[in-house]
Amino acid sequence: MRKISPARNSRPFDYAQPGDRLHCGKVSIAALARRHGTPLYVYSGDQIVERLGMFENAFRGRNHLVCYAVKANSALAILKLLAGRGAGFDIVSGGELERVLASAPEAVGRVVFSGVGKTAAEIDRALETGILQFNVESEAELELLAARARRMKRRARFALRVNPDVFAETHPYISTGLREHKFGIDIRRAPEIYRRTARSKWLEAHGISLHIGSQIRSAQPFGAAVERVSRLARQLAGEGIALKTIDAGGGLGIDYHSRAFDAAEHVREYAAAIEKALGGFEGRLLLEPGRFLVAQAGALVAGVLHVKSNGKKTFVVVDAAMNDLIRPALYQAHHEIVPVRRRSGRARAVDVVGPVCETGDFFARDRKLAPLEPGDLVALLDAGAYGMAQSSNYNSRPRAAEVLVESGKARLIRRRETMADLLAVEST
Numbered sequence: 001m002r003k004i005s006p007a008r009n010s011r012p013f014d015y016a017q018p019g020d021r022l023h024c025g026k027v028s029i030a031a032l033a034r035r036h037g038t039p040l041y042v043y044s045g046d047q048i049v050e051r052l053g054m055f056e057n058a059f060r061g062r063n064h065l066v067c068y069a070v071k072a073n074s075a076l077a078i079l080k081l082l083a084g085r086g087a088g089f090d091i092v093s094g095g096e097l098e099r100v101l102a103s104a105p106e107a108v109g110r111v112v113f114s115g116v117g118k119t120a121a122e123i124d125r126a127l128e129t130g131i132l133q134f135n136v137e138s139e140a141e142l143e144l145l146a147a148r149a150r151r152m153k154r155r156a157r158f159a160l161r162v163n164p165d166v167f168a169e170t171h172p173y174i175s176t177g178l179r180e181h182k183f184g185i186d187i188r189r190a191p192e193i194y195r196r197t198a199r200s201k202w203l204e205a206h207g208i209s210l211h212i213g214s215q216i217r218s219a220q221p222f223g224a225a226v227e228r229v230s231r232l233a234r235q236l237a238g239e240g241i242a243l244k245t246i247d248a249g250g251g252l253g254i255d256y257h258s259r260a261f262d263a264a265e266h267v268r269e270y271a272a273a274i275e276k277a278l279g280g281f282e283g284r285l286l287l288e289p290g291r292f293l294v295a296q297a298g299a300l301v302a303g304v305l306h307v308k309s310n311g312k313k314t315f316v317v318v319d320a321a322m323n324d325l326i327r328p329a330l331y332q333a334h335h336e337i338v339p340v341r342r343r344s345g346r347a348r349a350v351d352v353v354g355p356v357c358e359t360g361d362f363f364a365r366d367r368k369l370a371p372l373e374p375g376d377l378v379a380l381l382d383a384g385a386y387g388m389a390q391s392s393n394y395n396s397r398p399r400a401a402e403v404l405v406e407s408g409k410a411r412l413i414r415r416r417e418t419m420a421d422l423l424a425v426e427s428t
């Protein structure tokens with residue numbers, strides 16, 4: 001994708017004048033931190049809705065459905081917000097299905113179920129609730145699906161998740177579209193599998209799906225992958241197997257570094273590449289964006305506990321840690337860090353670290369930041385995707401609270417865990 005020049009702040013966090021305090025819309029981050037404590041996740045519901053609108057707009061000429069990838073951020077309030085705007089969901093577990101049912105049961109007919117290891121119990125529950133489509137990742141899974149469908153006397157709509165063997169430039173842990181990856185079925189085997197199921201009473205060949213990876217910044221690999229599956233869909237249609245959906249997966253990336261990121265333009269380029277690749281396909285296009293809808297809407301707010309020097313290096317120890325946001329430790333990911341109260345003074349290179357007993361527990365290394373003191377607050381930006389969703393209780397740390405800001409109003413959507421919550425499920 002070409003570099004975007006307009007200086008548009010792609011984040012919903014900004015310094016309000018006067019006072020130089022970080023705000024999310026009209027809501028003061030410092031006030032939220034005082035009220036709910038830190039570490040604290042803050043999300044802009046307005047930006048999430050705006051991002052969904054960018055997809056709706058870019059694909060408005062086509063029969064399509066945006067199925068938000070729940071795993072990026074599975075907060076019930078966010079699922080409800082998106083379902084209310086017409087979104088469907090891409091789930092990867094029975095647990096995520098229960099989250100959709102708990103927040104927006106009316107949207108269950110807009111759910112696609114992905115994942116390489118679905119269990120019989122998960123399949124049964126999804127059949128019973130009437131999801132839109134199973135994205136099947138192996139022949140063994142398709143057999144299991146047929147067996148469960150027969151048992152439940154419910155016809156199962158499936159799409160084969162094919163592996164288009166397209167390379168997408170991203171971190172190796174989140175690249176999924178090559179033959180060497182565990183995901184999907186070799187696209188060369190797919191036609192035979194569709195033919196075999198054509199007469200099945202319990203399986204309906206409903207669509208074809210792919211997902212080539214995450215945090216992909218160029219539109220080109222999406223176009224290449226969709227072109228391969230739409231060619232296959234045309235071939236199958238010629239044989240009398242008319243698929244109703246092409247699922248182009250998720251994976252559209254954001255810019256974690258720059259403020260000037262034109263999100264709408266990115267979606268338009270992505271849409272253009274997919275449109276071109278779809279050719280004359282007349283069915284429904286499914287899209288599974290996760291990160292793109294929620295990442296930049298969220299920040300993780302942390303308090304500075306200590307500033308310590310060991311001769312060469314300065315460490316800013318904050319009260320958030322890798323258990324709250326693991327992306328830097330897991331993917332060497334970059335998150336911008338900004339002070340909640342803008343500070344003057346010369347920036348110097350520091351490491352921003354958490355209290356967890358792991359050298360990998362850092363948020364930034366040799367990052368130039370204006371001087372910070374104990375008691376200050378900082379915000380880690382672009383933390384709305386794969387932040388809270390990947391959090392854990394490592395080091396017996398209760399998980400953070402979450403706040404959603406919508407049209408100038410903030411509300412707590414998840415209270416901070418207590419030690420009593422953690423201990424309740426254990427016995428000695």
Ligand SMILES: *Cc1c(COP(=O)(O)O)cnc(C)c1O
Nearest residue numbers: 069114211214250251288290291
């Ligand atoms: C993770 C995942 C997505 C979402 O990926 P993003 O990079 O967050 O857009 C979509 N579809 C499937 C099958 C996934 O596994």
